[in-house]
Amino acid sequence: MILFENISKIYKPDTVALKNVSFQINPNEFVSIVGKSGAGKTTLIKLLLREEPPTTGRIVYAGKNIAEIKNKDLPLFRQKIGCVFQDYRLLPHKTVFENVAYAMELMGATDDEILSDVPRLLEIVGLEDRAKHFPLGLSGGEKQRTAIARALAVRPEVIIADEPTGNLDPYHTRDIIKLLEKIYELGTTVILSTHDKVIINSLGRRVITLDNGEIIRDEEKGRFIL
Amino acid sequence: MFTFLRRVIRFGWHNFWRAGGLNIATVFVLIVTLTLITCLFISEGAVNHIMDQIKEKIDISVYMTPDTSDEEIELIKNKLVAMPEVQEVKIVSKEDAMNQFREKHQNDPVLLESLDIVGTNPFYASLDIKAKNPEQYAAILEVINSDSLKDVVYKVDYVEKKTVIEKLSGFITNVNTGGLALALALGVVAVLVAFNTIRVAIYDASKEISIMRLVGASNSFIRGPFIVQGIISGAIAALASFIILLLMTYFLAPKIESLTSGFNVFSWFISRAFGLFFLQLVSGIALGVISSLIAIRKYLTA
Numbered sequence A: 001m002i003l004f005e006n007i008s009k010i011y012k013p014d015t016v017a018l019k020n021v022s023f024q025i026n027p028n029e030f031v032s033i034v035g036k037s038g039a040g041k042t043t044l045i046k047l048l049l050r051e052e053p054p055t056t057g058r059i060v061y062a063g064k065n066i067a068e069i070k071n072k073d074l075p076l077f078r079q080k081i082g083c084v085f086q087d088y089r090l091l092p093h094k095t096v097f098e099n100v101a102y103a104m105e106l107m108g109a110t111d112d113e114i115l116s117d118v119p120r121l122l123e124i125v126g127l128e129d130r131a132k133h134f135p136l137g138l139s140g141g142e143k144q145r146t147a148i149a150r151a152l153a154v155r156p157e158v159i160i161a162d163e164p165t166g167n168l169d170p171y172h173t174r175d176i177i178k179l180l181e182k183i184y185e186l187g188t189t190v191i192l193s194t195h196d197k198v199i200i201n202s203l204g205r206r207v208i209t210l211d212n213g214e215i216i217r218d219e220e221k222g223r224f225i226l
Numbered sequence B: 001m002f003t004f005l006r007r008v009i010r011f012g013w014h015n016f017w018r019a020g021g022l023n024i025a026t027v028f029v030l031i032v033t034l035t036l037i038t039c040l041f042i043s044e045g046a047v048n049h050i051m052d053q054i055k056e057k058i059d060i061s062v063y064m065t066p067d068t069s070d071e072e073i074e075l076i077k078n079k080l081v082a083m084p085e086v087q088e089v090k091i092v093s094k095e096d097a098m099n100q101f102r103e104k105h106q107n108d109p110v111l112l113e114s115l116d117i118v119g120t121n122p123f124y125a126s127l128d129i130k131a132k133n134p135e136q137y138a139a140i141l142e143v144i145n146s147d148s149l150k151d152v153v154y155k156v157d158y159v160e161k162k163t164v165i166e167k168l169s170g171f172i173t174n175v176n177t178g179g180l181a182l183a184l185a186l187g188v189v190a191v192l193v194a195f196n197t198i199r200v201a202i203y204d205a206s207k208e209i210s211i212m213r214l215v216g217a218s219n220s221f222i223r224g225p226f227i228v229q230g231i232i233s234g235a236i237a238a239l240a241s242f243i244i245l246l247l248m249t250y251f252l253a254p255k256i257e258s259l260t261s262g263f264n265v266f267s268w269f270i271s272r273a274f275g276l277f278f279l280q281l282v283s284g285i286a287l288g289v290i291s292s293l294i295a296i297r298k299y300l301t302a
C-alpha cells in the first residue's frame, strides 16, 4: 500500500538526506526504520506525509502518486494516516479528551461518535482517568499515549511513529511499544522509526536500516546492526 | 455545517480563555485603540460645540445718534429684518441700555451714584443684529454703513469684536486640525500596535497551527477559531472601552465644563451612547478579525 520508488531528497542547498531509496510496505505490516541520527528517518516520514516534496522519485499511497494530491485534498489524505512524534505535538490548550476528539471533529464525526469513541480510545491507551488534564501536566509517557489515542481516533490505515520513545525512559518506552504492537494486532499497519537497539531486538519484525540516506538492509525479522 | 460552526466557535472560545497572557495583551491594546478613536469623536463634538458658541456670540451693535426717534429705529430694524442674511434684530432702547448697565454694576455704588448725578440718560439706543452665518456680516455692514443711514448711525460695534472673534476662531480651527492630525496619527499607531500584538499572539500559536495541519485540519478549521478569538477580543475590548469612557466622561464632565464653554461631555456621550458603542463594537471586531486573518495567512499556505 506504500511504495517508495527511487526516492532522493536533497535539502537546499546541498544536504543529501535520502539517496535512491526504494521499498514497499504492505497492508498489515509492522515495519521499523532504524538508523543513526541524521540517517534520514524523519525525512522519509516527512516525504510520506507530503510535508516535503521528494527531489526525485515517486511515492505511491493506496495506488495513488501522492504528489498528485491537490492541496485542498491534503487534509483528507493526512486524516487517514495517524501520526505520532517524538515531541508528542499535542495541542496545549486542549485537554487529553479534546486532543483526541479534535482528530475526530476534523473528520466530521458526530458528537455521539465522539462521546462513545474517545473514552474507549483513552481506555486502550490507559488514560481514562486523565481525560480532563491538559498536556502540560502529563508525564512524557502519558503525553505519548494521548498522541497515540489521537492517531487511532481517525481509524487510520497506517500509524506512523517517528521516534515515539525518544524522550521516554525504558519503562515508558516498553509501554508505548506494547501499545503499538497491540494496535498492529488489531489490524493497522505500523511504521516505527527509532534508533533504540533494545526495541528492535525485542520486536523481531521487519527492519529497514538507513545509513547516510541509503537503505543498507531490509530484512524480515531484522536485528539492530549498525 | 452547523456542527462545523459550533465546533469552531467552541475552539475559539476555549483558546481565548486558555491562552491567557497574549489574549489579555491583545484586548488591552484594542481597548487603548478604541478608546483613543472614540476620544477623537468626542473632541470633535466638543470643538464643534465651542465653534457654535462663538458663532452665537458674534453680532453687530449699531448705536443710534441720540436724536433718532423710536419710529426711525423701528423703520431701520424692519429694513434690516427684510434682508435674507439677517437672522434677528433686537432693539435696545436707551432705557434698556441703562437698566442693563445698572444691573451689571449693581455692586458698584459709586458708578451708580455718578449716573444719578448726571440726571439724564447718557446711553444710546442700539440695534443688535445677528446674521444667519458669520460670513454674512460683511453684507449687513455694507447696508449699515451706506449713506442713507449715515445720519442716524452713531457707532458700529463690530470691528473690535471681529478681530477677537477671527483670531479665536482661527485659533480653534488650528487646534481642531492639529488635534485631528495628532489623533489620527495616534489612531494609526494604535491600529498598527493592535495588528502587531495579534500577529505576535498568532506567531506564538504557529506551532499549534502546524500540529493542526499535520493531523489533517482544513484551512477553515484552523482559521475559524482564530476569527472567533478576534471577535471575542474585539467585543470585550469594545465593552471595556465603552465603560471606561462612560466613567471618564462622567467624572471629567463637571471639571472641564467651563473649559469647553458649557459643553458637557458626559451628556454628549450619553446622547450618542448607542451609536458610539456600535461604532466601537464594529471597529473592535473588525480590527480583531482582520489582524487575525492577516497574521494567520502565512501559516496556511500549504
Ligand SMILES: Nc1ncnc2c1ncn2[C@@H]1O[C@H](COP(=O)(O)OP(=O)(O)OP(=O)(O)O)[C@@H](O)[C@H]1O
Residues within 6 Å of the ligand: A011, A012, A015, A016, A017, A035, A036, A037, A038, A039, A040, A041, A042, A043, A044, A195
Ligand atoms: N529542513 C531541513 N533543511 C536542511 N537540512 C535538513 C532539514 N531536515 C533535515 N535535514 C538534514 O537531512 C539529514 C537527515 O535528517 P533527518 O531529520 O531525516 O534524520 P533522522 O534520521 O531523523 O535523525 P534523528 O535520529 O536525529 O531524528 C540531516 O543531515 C539533516 O541535517
Ligand SMILES: [Mg+2]
Residues within 6 Å of the ligand: A041, A042, A043, A162, A163
Ligand atoms: Mg528524526
